Amino acid sequence: xxxxxxxxxxxxxxxxxxxxxxxxxxxxxxxxxxxxxxxxxxxxxxxxxxxxxxxxxxxxxxxxxxxxxxxxxxxxxxxxxxxxxxxxxxxxxxxxxxxxxxxxxxxxxxxxxxxxxxxxxxxxxxxxxxxxxxxxxxxxxxxxxxxxxxxxxxxxxxxxxxxxxxxxxxxxxxxxxxxxxxxxxxxxxxxxxxxxxxxxxxxxxxxxxxxxxxxxxxxxxxxxxxxxxxxxxxxxxxxxxxxxxxxxxxxxxxxxxxxxxxxxxxxxxxxxxxxxxxxxxxxxxxxxxxxxxxxxxxxxxxxxxxxxxx
Amino acid sequence: xxxxxxxxxxxxxxxxxxxxxxxxxxxxxxxxxxxxxxxxxxxxxxxxxxxxxxxxxxxxxxxxxxxxxxxxxxxxxxxxxxxxxxxxxxxxxxxxxxxxxxxxxxxxxxxxxxxxxxxxxxxxxxxxxxxxxxxxxxxxxxxxxxxxxxxxxxxxxxxxxxxxxxxxxxxxxxxxxxxxxxxxxxxxxxxxxxxxxxxxxxxxxxxxxxxxxxxxxxxxxxxxxxxxxxxxxxxxxxxxxxxxxxxxx
Ligand SMILES: Nc1ncnc2c1ncn2[C@@H]1O[C@H](COP(=O)(O)OP(=O)(O)OP(=O)(O)O)[C@@H](O)[C@H]1O
Ligand SMILES: [Mg+2]
Numbered sequence: 256x257x258x259x260x261x262x263x264x265x266x267x268x269x270x271x272x273x274x275x276x277x278x279x280x281x282x283x284x285x286x287x288x289x290x291x292x293x294x295x296x297x298x299x300x301x302x303x304x305x306x307x308x309x310x311x312x313x314x315x316x317x318x319x320x321x322x323x324x325x326x327x328x329x330x331x332x333x334x335x336x337x338x339x340x341x342x343x344x345x346x347x348x349x350x351x352x353x354x355x356x357x358x359x360x361x362x363x364x365x366x367x368x369x370x371x372x373x374x375x376x377x378x379x380x381x382x383x384x385x386x387x388x389x390x391x392x393x394x395x396x397x398x399x400x401x402x403x404x405x406x407x408x409x410x411x412x413x414x415x416x417x418x419x420x421x422x423x424x425x426x427x428x429x430x431x432x433x434x435x436x437x438x439x440x441x442x443x444x445x446x447x448x449x450x451x452x453x454x455x456x457x458x459x460x461x462x463x464x465x466x467x468x469x470x471x472x473x474x475x476x477x478x479x480x481x482x483x484x485x486x487x488x489x490x491x492x493x494x495x496x497x498x499x500x501x502x503x504x505x506x507x508x509x510x511x512x513x514x515x516x517x518x519x520x521x522x523x524x525x526x527x528x529x530x531x532x533x534x535x536x537x538x539x540x541x542x543x544x545x546x547x548x549x550x551x552x553x554x555x556x557x558x559x560x561x562x563x564x565x
Numbered sequence: 566x567x568x569x570x571x572x573x574x575x576x577x578x579x580x581x582x583x584x585x586x587x588x589x590x591x592x593x594x595x596x597x598x599x600x601x602x603x604x605x606x607x608x609x610x611x612x613x614x615x616x617x618x619x620x621x622x623x624x625x626x627x628x629x630x631x632x633x634x635x636x637x638x639x640x641x642x643x644x645x646x647x648x649x650x651x652x653x654x655x656x657x658x659x660x661x662x663x664x665x666x667x668x669x670x671x672x673x674x675x676x677x678x679x680x681x682x683x684x685x686x687x688x689x690x691x692x693x694x695x696x697x698x699x700x701x702x703x704x705x706x707x708x709x710x711x712x713x714x715x716x717x718x719x720x721x722x723x724x725x726x727x728x729x730x731x732x733x734x735x736x737x738x739x740x741x742x743x744x745x746x747x748x749x750x751x752x753x754x755x756x757x758x759x760x761x762x763x764x765x766x767x768x769x770x771x772x773x774x775x776x777x778x779x780x781x782x783x784x785x786x787x788x789x790x791x792x793x794x795x796x797x798x799x800x801x802x803x804x805x806x807x808x809x810x811x812x813x814x
Contacts, residue, residue, distance in 0.1 A: 314659055337661040347656040350648075352583040357576055364572045365660050388583075401656075 265290045265443045271320030280306040281467045293444040295458035299563050303467040304447040341410030343401045345417045351390040366408035394421040415446040451551040482557045483549035486526040488519040491543035500537045573670040592682045599629040600693050633682050634713045637675035638720035639737045645724035646733035658813045672717045700781045708780040712773035715796035718803035725807040744770035769799045
């Protein structure tokens with residue numbers, strides 16, 4: 256994880272805007288996605304994630320702005336582009352009575368390059384459903400089939416819109432592994448999610464989008480460091496002078512005590528070290544010690560003033 | 566350009582056959598109805614009047630065929646609009662597939678089904694139809710192919726623009742079925758009042774019926790060059806238009 260140098264951009268988006276009647280779905284959106292990275296677009300429902308992604312895929316046409324992907328124009332070179340990318344749409348259906356293997360087989364016939372279909376189905380845990388009709392698949396199985404279809408042509412760029420919606424934790428983990436595997440083979444992944452945990456574990460870089468505008472871009476660690484310097488330490492001790500001593504720490508902001516349970520809040524990377532130093536210098540014996548670090552969820556809350564789930 | 570056409574055509578045929586009423590509804594039922602009506606009329610009037618005999622010999626077979634073709638067209642319209650509404654077209658769009666390929670595949674499926682139904686009708690008719698009709702089956706199949714291809718392109722055009730699946734069947738029907746009344750199947754064109762005659766000449770189905778009726782009766786192809794020219798023209802116009810107005814969602 257983490258990127259040392261900025262790689263060659265595979266996707267370049269500048270100043271796109273898309274409206275539906277009076278609704279401005281996306282406006283002034285600009286970003287780049289580098290070769291070989293997992294780039295995530297995160298934001299609440301209706302923020303404009305799908306609209307942005309589908310403009311890049313060539314499925315929707317922005318009213319304004321420039322998009323370049325793999326050096327192609329998504330509208331002028333649409334068929335050439337489709338051959339080189341893989342797409343999983345947030346909302347899609349197949350023919351009710353198409354069998355799983357038939358769908359994969361049809362897709363394989365549409366591209367100039369394909370991977371081994373049986374192996375792909377195996378990886379996605381669909382081998383046992385090869386002969387099942389699409390309409391008889393569970394939600395999670397449909398989702399996995401769509402991911403298979405997005406990967407069948409060994410695409411240079413993979414688009415995954417809400418990739419783990421409807422998946423159980425085990426399947427979710429398997430998909431995460433699969434996505435990391437794609438990146439490790441040098442491919443680029445552009446994904447959206449509203450699960451902060453997913454973005455944190457998977458994405459090399461994320462863009463936070465709200466009300467159709469991108470409000471921040473960076474690596475998850477970077478965003479957390481920049482926007483949420485708060486650190487929390489929870490500890491338990493019976494030491495009578497504990498509270499008094501802890502309050503002497505310079506970077507501490509609040510100390511809350513409930514019987515022998517303490518909650519210490521402070522700022523900065525050194526805060527935790529200073530707490531530990533204070534404990535050891537004063538020979539304070541603790542029976543529990545735990546730190547709570549902020550995550551993307553907190554960054555989101557900080558930037559927008561509300562939780563992503565609201 | 567047409568990458569994936571054959572695979573998609575074969576796949577759509579299989580999928581159609583898997584529908585609960587797919588094969589039965591589109592092939593067996595029309596043939597049974599055709600034979601049923603034929604027998605009923607055959608026993609009732611026993612070829613007593615010349616007109617009735619003529620209807621049995623030419624009218625009913627051609628009428629049945631036209632109905633089967635129109636059914637195919639309506640089913641094309643319905644399927645495409647369901648695919649659009651259900652997001653299946655959306656998903657196909659995000660592939661190198663082109664809209665022409667998708668529509669062509671469906672047209673081929675409907676053509677094949679129409680021909681299969683006609684073949685069954687001829688085979689069953691040989692045994693069970695009340696009178697012995699000696700029609701040039703191969704030539705008629707060709708006429709049917711040309712006619713259906715042309716009418717399907719109208720369906721194609723309707724399918725490109727109908728807003729929702731719910732309206733597909735009624736809109737398609739409202740456009741296609743009224744043509745039946747003036748196409749020369751029931752009332753000879755010459756006996757229509759001039760105004761209606763003019764209307765009839767505007768309707769694509771009139772030329773299809775004229776072609777099929779003529780060939781069924783054993784007339785020479787050279788008499789129907791005009792019909793064929795109009796049908797081909799209709800096909801060209803509708804295809805060009807639908808490529809322009811086709812909507813994925
Ligand atoms: N086809 C459409 N017609 C009209 N409005 C649309 C259409 N697609 C999206 N919108 C509107 O544009 C805005 C952005 O929608 P979009 O689907 O891009 O959001 P999203 O971030 O993907 O949300 P979600 O997390 O729910 O998937 C929303 O207000 C939505 O109502
Ligand atoms: Mg979305």
